[in-house]
Amino acid sequence: MLIRPYAPSDADAVLALNQAALDGVGPLNQERLSWLAGLTDPALVADDGVVAGFAFVLRPGTAYDSMNYRWFCARHDDFGYLDRIVVAPSRRRHGIATLLYDAAEDSGRQTGLMVCEVYVDPPNVGSLAFHRARGYKEVGRLLQANGKTCAMLAKDLT
Numbered sequence: 616m617l618i619r620p621y622a623p624s625d626a627d628a629v630l631a632l633n634q635a636a637l638d639g640v641g642p643l644n645q646e647r648l649s650w651l652a653g654l655t656d657p658a659l660v661a662d663d664g665v666v667a668g669f670a671f672v673l674r675p676g677t678a679y680d681s682m683n684y685r686w687f688c689a690r691h692d693d694f695g696y697l698d699r700i701v702v703a704p705s706r707r708r709h710g711i712a713t714l715l716y717d718a719a720e721d722s723g724r725q726t727g728l729m730v731c732e733v734y735v736d737p738p739n740v741g742s743l744a745f746h747r748a749r750g751y752k753e754v755g756r757l758l759q760a761n762g763k764t765c766a767m768l769a770k771d772l773t
């Protein structure tokens with residue numbers, strides 16, 4: 616499995632993965648994906664001939680309009696914000712998200728802090744388990760515009 620940077624030619628595959636995982640991540644269309652990809656540092660895909668998963672990371676100070684991202688921007692000078700991760704349903708529990716997060720955390724190591732949010736009410740059980748297993752700790756909760764509540768998570772990389 617190769618973890619490599621996202622390329623515009625991955626857009627259709629990434630959109631399909633994203634739109635099949637809307638219980639866990641926010642929706643995207645071609646235009647918003649292109650805009651978001653331009654803000655990421657880095658955007659990563661897991662590729663073994665097909666795109667089996669992806670993860671997007673943003674640093675502070677971008678124009679991203681996510682309230683969750685802005686919540687972290689208001690509290691920390693520097694971090695890697697894991698905006699979204701999705702692994703194809705048929706490929707889960709084979710360590711693909713682990714490889715993507717290994718690469719994302721390596722890229723963010725100089726910031727000292729990785730952050731993200733996961734639905735806790737109602738719970739995204741798989742994602743909460745994944746993040747707990749990787750050492751992410753809850754640092755707050757935030758009610759979302761869709762009525763769900765997110766746990767705000769952080770991992771100290773120092």
Ligand SMILES: CC(C)(COP(=O)(O)OP(=O)(O)OC[C@H]1O[C@@H](n2cnc3c(N)ncnc32)[C@H](O)[C@@H]1OP(=O)(O)O)[C@@H](O)C(=O)NCCC(=O)NCCS
Nearest residue numbers: 636639701702707708709710711712713741742744745748
């Ligand atoms: C969350 C997600 C990215 C995990 O991807 P994955 O490739 O299956 O994760 P991994 O195989 O690397 O899992 C590593 C460990 O995390 C934990 N874990 C992952 N998924 C789990 C699940 N559904 N239930 C319990 N533990 C889980 C386990 O400890 C696992 O190790 P193990 O398989 O040896 O027991 C995937 O389930 C997904 O794409 N979900 C839909 C989109 C989504 O909700 N994204 C997160 C938004 S916050």
